[in-house]
Amino acid sequence: MTKAVIFDLDGTLIDSAPDIHAAANRVMMRRGIASFSLEEARSFVGHGALVFIERCLAARGREAETALRDQLLSDFLALYESAVHLTKLYPGVATCLDTLTKDAWPLAICTNKPEGPTQVVLSHLGIQQQFGVIIGGDTTLKRKPDPLPLLETIARMKAAQVVFVGDSEVDAETAQRAGVPFALYTEGYRETPVDRLHHDAAFDDFAALPEIIKRLLT
Template sequence: MADALNLVFDLDGTLIDSAPQIHAAVNSVFAAKGLSGFSQETVRGFIGNGVEVLFDRLLAFKGLTHDADLQAELVGNFVRLYEEAFDLTALYPGVSTAVSDLAAAGHHLAICTNKPEGPTHAVLRHFGLEKFFTVVVGGDTLPRRKPDPAPLLSAISALGPRQTIFIGDSEVDAETARAADVPLALFTRGYRRTAPEDLSAKLIFDDHAALPRLIAHLAPRL
């Protein structure tokens, strides 16, 4: 189709609300080391730059910033636990239908997330979405993570040369899109703290059910 696009999606806060699951897993691994947990609001505020940065921030919050062995153990335990835990993770309303409709319309779909590849593939399989995403770039796929543009550019390269929209929810995603010179579609119900109008998005939406129509309207103008 003439207006087929590359549509590269962030995952957490964009397609799935995983903050409750991340919060539970964080508190579980901290408790196993005899350390107190965190409120969900605190954990949610630290999501977005990958697992290592999440634990950097959590340990700094407790004043434990110089214990590399503890951090490595917590991160390893978290990833093993989180990769198999889905009971507190949910798709945002309308995601399954929107993704299916966008693929059926001929668009080429990819994931670009700071979540490690293992948990990313696991959660996509769990929700029946993996078949729609021919390319997955996780937080451990390359040496660099978002907001460095390399992961997004890698996803685009794998999809092939055509107009691209990056669909995300956060300041990290906005910075990544700017660095890669790719227009951003901003989902407003994720983990963003900045006002939507301050993130230079080409498209702002709060309902995935509307996304196929919005993309169809935007595509000829890119």
């Protein structure tokens, strides 16, 4: 019986908000749209690039401009593909992944970040080879919180049991709808209080995760 661990990416393994923020401000300012603070940009992350751009426009009262939205999305994705230089692993992630790999846990990524930028940032950070399956926001027909991407990840891993590790409302809903145990990393992009989010375990230090996984998959 194969047991495996599936991770969200942005806000869970990596803090990519600084790169996303910088790319968004570049494309917005080209069109004469006021720039965003880092915290504003961080609050828009989680549902994929299209929703991110839609939230940016809504914050500036221009959500009805669909042609502008499409132009901004195209410009943003062109920058986003290589926006990795400000992105960092959260503390303890590298050691945790090494521990899980040494303990022979199959690992995968299920993220709403497009697959291309996902592969680029994982390679840049030197952890791409640790994940046997990588599902991005454009890999399947739907994105999280629809359970399809997570269920597709499980199917490709041929896993009978999994733990999904994420940081956000989107991840919590995805795990709940897919019917899999959910470990909540509390230091990511979440806005809802922990006690109001569905989760089977919560942690703020990646050193605790290997034991949480063993407990949830016993």
